Amino acid sequence: MRKMLKGTYKTREPRASKKSRRSASELFEERATEKLGGSIAFVITSKLLWDSGDEKAE
Amino acid sequence: MSSPQNCYGTRAMRKLNKKQLDRITRCTLDKCRDIGLRHARENVPFIRETILDLKRKISRADSAIVISAGPSLRRKDPARLILREKLSQTIVCADGALYYCLRNGLIPDYVVSVDPHPERIVRYFGDPDLAKTPDDDYFRRQDLDKAMNTDEVRRNREIVSLVNRWGKELSVIISTSVTPRITRRCIDAGMKLYWWNPIYDDYEKKGSLTKKISAITGAPCMSTGGNVGTSAWIFANVILQARRIALVGMDLSYPPGTSPYNTQYYHEMKEVFGENPDEGFIRIYNPYLKETWYTDPAYYWYRENFLQLARSVDSETCNCTEGGILFGRGIRFVRLADFLEKNRRVTECVQVK
Numbered sequence: 001m002r003k004m005l006k007g008t009y010k011t012r013e014p015r016a017s018k019k020s021r022r023s024a025s026e027l028f029e030e031r032a033t034e035k036l037g038g039s040i041a042f043v044i045t046s047k048l049l050w051d052s053g054d055e056k057a058e
Numbered sequence: 059m060s061s062p063q064n065c066y067g068t069r070a071m072r073k074l075n076k077k078q079l080d081r082i083t084r085c086t087l088d089k090c091r092d093i094g095l096r097h098a099r100e101n102v103p104f105i106r107e108t109i110l111d112l113k114r115k116i117s118r119a120d121s122a123i124v125i126s127a128g129p130s131l132r133r134k135d136p137a138r139l140i141l142r143e144k145l146s147q148t149i150v151c152a153d154g155a156l157y158y159c160l161r162n163g164l165i166p167d168y169v170v171s172v173d174p175h176p177e178r179i180v181r182y183f184g185d186p187d188l189a190k191t192p193d194d195d196y197f198r199r200q201d202l203d204k205a206m207n208t209d210e211v212r213r214n215r216e217i218v219s220l221v222n223r224w225g226k227e228l229s230v231i232i233s234t235s236v237t238p239r240i241t242r243r244c245i246d247a248g249m250k251l252y253w254w255n256p257i258y259d260d261y262e263k264k265g266s267l268t269k270k271i272s273a274i275t276g277a278p279c280m281s282t283g284g285n286v287g288t289s290a291w292i293f294a295n296v297i298l299q300a301r302r303i304a305l306v307g308m309d310l311s312y313p314p315g316t317s318p319y320n321t322q323y324y325h326e327m328k329e330v331f332g333e334n335p336d337e338g339f340i341r342i343y344n345p346y347l348k349e350t351w352y353t354d355p356a357y358y359w360y361r362e363n364f365l366q367l368a369r370s371v372d373s374e375t376c377n378c379t380e381g382g383i384l385f386g387r388g389i390r391f392v393r394l395a396d397f398l399e400k401n402r403r404v405t406e407c408v409q410v411k
Contacts, residue, residue, distance in 0.1 A: 036323050036330075036338075036356045037086035038284035039173040040235060041094070041258040042363055048370070049296040050261055051110060051278035052269060 071340045074358055082359040086284065087258060090235065091267060093174045094258060098234040098271045104241050105253045108277045109231060112252045113297045119148040121401050122300040123378075125166065126287030127154030128309030129316070130381035136306045136394050137162035143398045147304075150231075150294050152286040153182040155307055157213075160220040165227055169249075170290040171240055172233040172256060172282055179236065183243045184218030225249045231293050234275045255279040256289075283363045284356075291364075295371045302374045302404075304397045309382030310361045311342065311353035323354050342383040346391045351383050365389070 074082075123140055125131070140149070141164055151159050151166040153173075159166050173179045177191050185191060188211065221228075225247030232244065234255050244251055257279045261268040268279050280296065282289045287308050294300045312321055318335040321327070327335035339352040353361065361383055368375055368388030377384050378394035385391045 036326055036354060037082060037089045038356050038359055039086075039175075039286060040233075040256050040282045040284060040289070041083075041087040041090045042282050042284040042288075043083060043087075043257065043259055044366060045257055045260060045281060046262075048281040048292055048367070049109075049278060050257060050268075050272075050280075052261070052272045053276070 071338055071355070073340055073342075074355060074362075078355070079359055079362055082355060086359075087267075090174055090256075090258065093176070094235040094256065095267065095271060095274075097174055097237055098255065098275050100238045101234045101236070101241055101253075102275055104238070104245065104251070105234070105275055105277060107250075107252050109252045109254045109280065109293070109297050110278050112229070112231075116298070119294070119298040119300040120404075121146070121302040121304070122148040122150055122294040122298055123304045123306060124287065124290045124294055124308070125149065125151040125155045125159060126290070126305065126307040126309075126379075127152055127158065128287075128307045128311075128379065128382060129313055130309050130379045131155060131158055131307035133313065134306070134380050134394075135162075136378070137164045139394055139398060140164060140306075143402065146401065148294070148298055148300065150290045150298070152290050152307075153179060154286065156182050157217050157220070158307075160224055161216070165224055168229050168231050168290075168293070170231040170286055170293055171236050172286050172289045174235040174237065176237050176239075180239045180243055181214065181217070183240060183247070184216075184221045185214055185239075186218060186243070186246075187239075188214045221247045231290075231297075233289070234271065234277060253277040256282045281367070283367055284360050288360060288364050288367070291375070292367065295373050300373055302376065302397075302401060304376045304378045304394065304401075305384070306378050306394060308377060308379045308384055309351070310357045310364070311351040311383040312339075313351060313381060314349055316352065321352075321354065323356060327354065344383060344385065346385060347381065351381070353383055357383075 149164065149166040150168045150170060153169055153171040156169050171179065177194065229250040229252060230244045232241065232251050232253055234253060255268065255271050255275055255277050258267045260266060261279065272279050281292050283292060291303060291305065294303050318324055318327060324335060327338045331338045339354055340358050341350050341352055343350045364384060365386045365388065375388065376390045376392050376397045378392060378397050380393060
């Protein structure tokens with residue numbers, strides 16, 4: 001059945017990519033979050049205090 | 059210059075999802091990487107004692123008050139209440155709140171500084187070279203501390219004088235990421251300096267910037283939460299090891315009715331959102347206050363970071379800001395007077411025992 005519905009011609013326009021199908025508000029938010037970084041870097045790590053010379057640091 | 063009208067009430071940004079928060083994490087690291095490394099190298103000659111040296115010198119704090127510079131500092135003016143209980147509390151302030159503290163006679167035990175901005179942050183310590191600094195409307199425009207955004211030159215002179223007067227009684231918890239102008243300013247004012255590096259990235263991964271800066275400076279690394287206020291709270295947890303921590307001035311947002319013009323990221327918001335910068339704000343209803351506050355993507359990121367961190371610490375954190383959007387699991391949203399009252403009873407109880 002799928003084969004039958006495949007069609008016999010090629011479309012002129014390529015199928016819209018996943019990226020271009022994103023809504024305007026998503027693009028808007030993407031630009032906003034790229035532009036508005038924080039004061040200083042932050043990532044969640046296993047310790048809040050880490051000292052390379054002393055593994056006993058918390 | 060006239061301020062744009064407050065036009066909240068049309069479109070607003072949705073709460074950010076994990077992907078968007080991760081993007082802010084990456085963008086912030088990109089923004090800080092080079093300047094953080096450069097400042098760390100320039101600060102090396104000044105590094106004597108670190109926060110680990112401080113930890114060895116002090117005994118565990120029962121309770122601490124962390125003072126940030128959000129709009130509730132002016133709206134609620136907590137200095138008077140804090141002063142009454144000062145003796146039983148350790149006071150940690152973000153650099154942005156230093157002027158508020160000093161002009162109200164509240165001398166903090168510790169001042170935390172982390173933001174690598176090359177010109178702005180030194181103003182919090184009083185900039186002796188303000189006349190040579192490029193013009194910047196950051197302080198004039200913002201509502202964060204009214205006293206900072208009017209008559210800048212006179213205010214700067216006042217901060218210089220207050221910091222010079224009290225410097226010898228202040229300890230600065232200084233990150234290697236700050237401009238050496240702050241370092242020299244703190245040394246000139248007679249402050250004691252305790253150094254640390256921000257945890258920029260996963261120190262366990264190969265090629266980690268944190269590891270590299272740690273090797274250059276020899277200082278320990280501490281998590282930041284993305285901003286100085288949260289860094290101050292982390293300091294109260296891991297170095298002071300405070301059992302109970304109160305937060306004041308930690309709004310991470312703007313009160314209802316604030317014009318976008320008076321917010322921290324106004325120029326950036328205009329760049330992204332054109333004539334409607336208010337569309338970049340996220341509205342958060344605070345059920346304790348029964349009010350809707352406004353926050354921008356960066357402050358929202360700070361809030362989510364804080365909430366994640368709050369679940370990982372042993373201390374009891376009470377948000378006594380009486381404003382803002384910082385509430386959730388691991389944080390008690392209480393009035394400052396109630397925190398101080400409860401704290402007084404606990405302290406008296408321990409003394410009797």
